[in-house]
Amino acid sequence: MRWENLTADTAEGPARDAALFGADAVTTRTFDTPEFRGITFHEIRARSIVNRVPGASRMPFEWTVNPYRGCSHACVYCFARKTHSYLDLDTGLGFDSQIVVKVNAPDLLRRQLASRRWHGEHIAMGTNVDCYQRAEGRYRLMPGIIAALRDHANPFSILTKGTLILRDLDLLKQASEVTDVGISVSVGFTDTGLWRTVEPGTPAPERRLDVVRTLTDHGMDCGVLMAPVIPFLGDHPAQLRATVRAIAASGATSVTPLVLHLRPGAREWFMAWLEHHHPHLVRRYERLYAEGAYAPKWYQRRITRQVHELAQEYGIGPKRAGMPRRVTEPEPVPAAAPGPTQLTLL
Numbered sequence: 588m589r590w591e592n593l594t595a596d597t598a599e600g601p602a603r604d605a606a607l608f609g610a611d612a613v614t615t616r617t618f619d620t621p622e623f624r625g626i627t628f629h630e631i632r633a634r635s636i637v638n639r640v641p642g643a644s645r646m647p648f649e650w651t652v653n654p655y656r657g658c659s660h661a662c663v664y665c666f667a668r669k670t671h672s673y674l675d676l677d678t679g680l681g682f683d684s685q686i687v688v689k690v691n692a693p694d695l696l697r698r699q700l701a702s703r704r705w706h707g708e709h710i711a712m713g714t715n716v717d718c719y720q721r722a723e724g725r726y727r728l729m730p731g732i733i734a735a736l737r738d739h740a741n742p743f744s745i746l747t748k749g750t751l752i753l754r755d756l757d758l759l760k761q762a763s764e765v766t767d768v769g770i771s772v773s774v775g776f777t778d779t780g781l782w783r784t785v786e787p788g789t790p791a792p793e794r795r796l797d798v799v800r801t802l803t804d805h806g807m808d809c810g811v812l813m814a815p816v817i818p819f820l821g822d823h824p825a826q827l828r829a830t831v832r833a834i835a836a837s838g839a840t841s842v843t844p845l846v847l848h849l850r851p852g853a854r855e856w857f858m859a860w861l862e863h864h865h866p867h868l869v870r871r872y873e874r875l876y877a878e879g880a881y882a883p884k885w886y887q888r889r890i891t892r893q894v895h896e897l898a899q900e901y902g903i904g905p906k907r908a909g910m911p912r913r914v915t916e917p918e919p920v921p922a923a924a925p926g927p928t929q930l931t932l933l
């Protein structure tokens with residue numbers, strides 16, 4: 588693998604990623620429990636944990652922390668898949684089952700936050716891969732990370748599909764008392780048949796909405812990133828309505844729709860899945876995504892309008908009395924892949 592050689596690649600992704608790892612710092616482990624069967628963990632000691640987002644001007648955040656690489660949530664459409672190729676790892680099943688764990692992430696973050704060169708900027712987590720994927724249940728990196736952010740009163744946000752975030756509820760509440768903490772849960776649809784095949788390693792959509800409910804019940808605002816809306820499989824008006832209704836019932840303080848995009852790495856894997864499960868849709872997808880990674884603007888606008896209308900109808904917004912209800916505008920979708928650290932459809 589890439590970090591075993593520490594090659595002098597100058598390409599943007601590989602060079603930076605290789606620089607994260609020490610040559611003698613990789614330990615490979617497997618665990619013979621049902622939860623982790625078939626998964627290999629590569630424990631590494633990273634040299635840096637706060638990453639600047641390439642092309643940050645197009646993204647809603649500039650700094651990220653990602654304690655893991657690869658994601659056992661195994662979403663077929665995940666466009667972080669491509670980043671596994673920077674480590675010479677497979678972007679298909681390898682991305683789902685070869686998980687890189689930065690075991691020193693909490694200590695490293697605490698040191699970096701204390702540095703005079705750090706000025707307390709917002710840090711986004713869950714933007715590349717899910718920091719509350721199954722591995723977190725064993726490695727428990729997030730409590731140390733949140734504690735470090737809390738102790739430095741450093742603003743941060745977390746985007747996740749993992750119910751494990753509730754384990755850290757007390758820490759999140761403590762952090763929110765001293766700094767801005769943004770939490771979003773990703774639920775693109777509530778169709779269980781679609782969920783089982785396209786997001787096979789994730790908690791069910793209803794369980795994720797239970798997370799939203801628990802967080803809001805504890806006084807923490809929690810938005811829902813309604814992503815991805817999957818063309819022809821999850822975009823029927825009745826499906827959109829069911830999803831927005833369930834999001835509203837969870838007490839979410841905002842909903843942000845985002846249509847599926849298919850960048851290289853994710854596109855091949857998704858299209859192979861489509862060919863297997865829905866072969867009659869292959870031609871329609873080729874037409875819809877003929878121009879590149881994104882569905883046409885007219886399609887994106889139509890979905891956004893429908894979701895916003897439904898959100899208004901169901902009254903999604905903050906619960907606080909006297910406050911106007913809020914439906915967020917979708918984040919601008921970057922025109923091109925910004926590089927190895929990027930917003931996934933968590």
Ligand code: SF4
Nearest residue numbers: 658662665716717933
């Ligand atoms: S989309 Fe998010 S949860 Fe799904 S595999 Fe990718 S990083 Fe994991």
